[in-house]
Amino acid sequence: MGFGQLAFLWTAIIPITVLLYYFFRKKYTEKTISSTMFWETVMKETKVSPYLQYLQRNALFYLQMLALILLVFALLQPFLKTQAIAGEQIIWVVDTSATMLATSNGESVFEGHKREMLTLSEQLAGKPLTLMTTGEEPTILLRDETNVSLIQSTIKKLEVKYEEEQLPKMLDFTESLLRGKETAIYLFTDHIERTELPLENEKITWFVKGAPDNLENVAILRFGATVSEKGLSALAQLSNDTTNEKQGTFEIRSMTNEEIVVKEDVIIPPNEIVSLSFKDLPNETGLVARLNIEDDYSVDNETTVLLQQQASQTYVDGGLHQLVVAAFQAMDIPVSSVPSEQLTDLSNEAIVVTNQTNQLSMSKSPVLLIGRNDENAKEVNGVITTERDDVFAYADMKDIFVSHLYPPFQGFETIARVNDEPFIQRSDRGDLIILADIQMTDWPLHPSFPLFLWSAREQMSSTNNSLGTFSPNERKPLSLVADEVEAEWEVYSLKDEYIATFQNGGQFSAPSKPGLYVLKSGLSEKQFAVELEQQEKQIEKGTTFAIGTASEEGVEETVKTSLLPWFLLPLVFLLLIEWEVQRRRGFTN
Amino acid sequence: MNQVSILPEDWSAKIGRLQISTKSKLRGHHKGSHRSMRFGSSLDFSDFREYHPGDDVRQIDWNVFGRTDKYFIKRFLDEQEMRVHILLDSTKSMREEKKWRLARQITISLGQLVLGRDDHLSFAIATDERMAPFRRKGAVYRKAFSSYITNLREPSSTNSFTSQALQHIAKDCTVLFIISDGLESIDEWEKTLRKLPRFSQDIRLILVQSSDEVAPSYAGDLQLIDLETENRINVSVSGRVIEDYEKKRQQHFMELDALCRRFGIHTLKVETKDDISHILFHQMIRSNWIN
Numbered sequence: 001m002g003f004g005q006l007a008f009l010w011t012a013i014i015p016i017t018v019l020l021y022y023f024f025r026k027k028y029t030e031k032t033i034s035s036t037m038f039w040e041t042v043m044k045e046t047k048v049s050p051y052l053q054y055l056q057r058n059a060l061f062y063l064q065m066l067a068l069i070l071l072v073f074a075l076l077q078p079f080l081k082t083q084a085i086a087g088e089q090i091i092w093v094v095d096t097s098a099t100m101l102a103t104s105n106g107e108s109v110f111e112g113h114k115r116e117m118l119t120l121s122e123q124l125a126g127k128p129l130t131l132m133t134t135g136e137e138p139t140i141l142l143r144d145e146t147n148v149s150l151i152q153s154t155i156k157k158l159e160v161k162y163e164e165e166q167l168p169k170m171l172d173f174t175e176s177l178l179r180g181k182e183t184a185i186y187l188f189t190d191h192i193e194r195t196e197l198p199l200e201n202e203k204i205t206w207f208v209k210g211a212p213d214n215l216e217n218v219a220i221l222r223f224g225a226t227v228s229e230k231g232l233s234a235l236a237q238l239s240n241d242t243t244n245e246k247q248g249t250f251e252i253r254s255m256t257n258e259e260i261v262v263k264e265d266v267i268i269p270p271n272e273i274v275s276l277s278f279k280d281l282p283n284e285t286g287l288v289a290r291l292n293i294e295d296d297y298s299v300d301n302e303t304t305v306l307l308q309q310q311a312s313q314t315y316v317d318g319g320l321h322q323l324v325v326a327a328f329q330a331m332d333i334p335v336s337s338v339p340s341e342q343l344t345d346l347s348n349e350a351i352v353v354t355n356q357t358n359q360l361s362m363s364k365s366p367v368l369l370i371g372r373n374d375e376n377a378k379e380v381n382g383v384i385t386t387e388r389d390d391v392f393a394y395a396d397m398k399d400i401f402v403s404h405l406y407p408p409f410q411g412f413e414t415i416a417r418v419n420d421e422p423f424i425q426r427s428d429r430g431d432l433i434i435l436a437d438i439q440m441t442d443w444p445l446h447p448s449f450p451l452f453l454w455s456a457r458e459q460m461s462s463t464n465n466s467l468g469t470f471s472p473n474e475r476k477p478l479s480l481v482a483d484e485v486e487a488e489w490e491v492y493s494l495k496d497e498y499i500a501t502f503q504n505g506g507q508f509s510a511p512s513k514p515g516l517y518v519l520k521s522g523l524s525e526k527q528f529a530v531e532l533e534q535q536e537k538q539i540e541k542g543t544t545f546a547i548g549t550a551s552e553e554g555v556e557e558t559v560k561t562s563l564l565p566w567f568l569l570p571l572v573f574l575l576l577i578e579w580e581v582q583r584r585r586g587f588t589n
Numbered sequence: 590m591n592q593v594s595i596l597p598e599d600w601s602a603k604i605g606r607l608q609i610s611t612k613s614k615l616r617g618h619h620k621g622s623h624r625s626m627r628f629g630s631s632l633d634f635s636d637f638r639e640y641h642p643g644d645d646v647r648q649i650d651w652n653v654f655g656r657t658d659k660y661f662i663k664r665f666l667d668e669q670e671m672r673v674h675i676l677l678d679s680t681k682s683m684r685e686e687k688k689w690r691l692a693r694q695i696t697i698s699l700g701q702l703v704l705g706r707d708d709h710l711s712f713a714i715a716t717d718e719r720m721a722p723f724r725r726k727g728a729v730y731r732k733a734f735s736s737y738i739t740n741l742r743e744p745s746s747t748n749s750f751t752s753q754a755l756q757h758i759a760k761d762c763t764v765l766f767i768i769s770d771g772l773e774s775i776d777e778w779e780k781t782l783r784k785l786p787r788f789s790q791d792i793r794l795i796l797v798q799s800s801d802e803v804a805p806s807y808a809g810d811l812q813l814i815d816l817e818t819e820n821r822i823n824v825s826v827s828g829r830v831i832e833d834y835e836k837k838r839q840q841h842f843m844e845l846d847a848l849c850r851r852f853g854i855h856t857l858k859v860e861t862k863d864d865i866s867h868i869l870f871h872q873m874i875r876s877n878w879i880n
Binding site for chain 1: 682684688772773774799801807810811814815816820821822823824827829833834837838
């Protein structure tokens, strides 16, 4: 504690004067009376009266003294010196990437940072704090917040989002928050190079709180599997970032029944990458690889791979109308135009768009048939009705005019009709058939046409019920139409834990935690995996440093908190009590 | 020595009609103005009684003998004097001016009532000095008595009143007046009052109280000095202290009253703020002390 105005010490004279007055007031005037008999007994009782009664008798005096002493203290302007974080504006950037989960001494880097933040939050001393998290989309959780309890509760709620920290993006973002004041930016991350920080602005002081530099990491760097004729073949790359030789076991489990397919002891030399390959594994829809080894970062010791026919290429029959190719290109889907004759020679993992009906039986890959070359079209006239199907997730078919239709295929599922005449059909294999040529309809002129093509391609490229692999929190529009009754999709983890809900495919964002997930709506289920990004599988040595003008003066500065209100309030209160005491007793108590 | 009278003008004329009333049978031996239950020489007829040898033949009612041939003695009531003793507390506690003045006023008034009726008055003040007590009878001494009392020296006795009182009381008095301020401990009073009934059948204690004693009007910080013992005591007067004082005082006088009732002593409290005429014509008449 200190005093702002020591010069006001002279006011101590006031209470001393009052004290002296009370001393000299005790001058007794002599008075002779007949007998002091009664007075003696009265005074005897007064003298033995308890302390409280004594206080009561002298209440006015003590109250006055207290009030005056408080007044003197108030005039001295007392304050408390508290240590506070330097800088006028404080920005805390919290890295929520997966690497923050690296554990040292039983506590993850992230938990350690949270603890440090809680400690620092007590030293804010009323300065505005902006709290943000990193990621693909940097998020501001608090903007110029001064409420410490809110800050602390927000800090406690922070969670790792697993996605890559995207520091450059974040740094650009923080620039936009600066307001030309002295700013302290705290980076709660694991590793950042000094050169990565923009140091042009002199008013900014950077405090980088990194991870400890002794973290050990062994990771499954890559894991992949392909279907071959004899079964599955898998490839794994294991990396050892430490300076010690690491020993452990590597196992591959089936995703469906948790059965261990392969188990192998591995020895990884320091700072090296070991590749393992496995052949002739039994056919599975997905594999889970796990590395049982002692290190500080366990998130990257397990990885999943979903096996699926990923039809990446799209081939369009050269004989089709140019608008089809244009529609694909409008959706940014690379397509190759192939002459009709060469269609039969294409690889399996491709989507073929054609009007050759025979391709339905010849091609091993899914086919999008637009029109038929083996039949003649009949004239139709009417409104288009569609089934509730994923391909129409973004395509509204209402205003489309169709003039002619080809006869339908028997036994195929009809998903769109014109006046009860089949318009679009789907084969059991997943082929889509539009029973009209481009020329027979005005559909290509509608925006729904490229969207339909995109949905159709998306659906055909992942034939089985898997949606593929996503990075944590990845946002990606999926062509999904929810069950009619449920009207929404729900995401569950493999252990049937509920994760999230979204209305349609456009709102999909992947969960943050790596692993396998199931997307459910009514009876339909789709699997997908969330995988760590490659950068998140490496742990760099932590760095902790401070750069900037304020860092030279020290991280903290002293802030004077005035105690004046604490003196003035009781002072007023005392005056009120005094007034009451005086009102009841009069001046001569 | 001749001081101005401390009593109102024409005081003796005003109280001339009053006399001390008492139920006490004890009378003096001398003839007086008060009818006695004894038979004597007054003009008031009492009764007749048969003559028995030995009776004074002068008292035979010859008129009755003439009608009845029997000797009857005609008897008259006797008239006897009252013996009244006044004892005045002259300890220093009585020194307070108004109190002393009132005490003397009462003493003179009572004395004049007694002397005016040709009764025997004796007066004593309780003091260590051997003073000749005032003993007189007859109206002629009224003036002498009043000047005697008026010129009494200021009380100076340092001993307590209760310890001296008994020595200054005349025996066999019809009425005994004690004038004091009662400011001595109850224990002392009990010792004295216990022995009083043997002196008289009608004892009257007049407690003279100054108004300041009844309701202290002082304020602030005082050093109170006891007139009698010269005890000093520091008092910061406050409402609470006054209240306590009042309680103590009332308790004291209640105890004293109770004590007096036990020994058949009548008490009367007079305050200095009251006029002497109020005391005499109201208080004393109301309590049937005089009529």
